[in-house]
Amino acid sequence: MESANSCSPQHPPWTSREDVIAEAKAVFTGPVHTVTPGETFDI
DSSP states (O other), X not given: OOXXXXXXXXXXXXXXXXXXXXXXXXXXOSOOOOOOTTOOOOX
């Protein structure tokens, strides 16, 4: 029996970028942006 935390090629350990964006847009009315490796922001 596999543990709940095990991974296999059919079930990767991450969520798709598109799923994350869709989930955020469903509950947040402002702009939604996922980060890209190396991207920086000035605050």
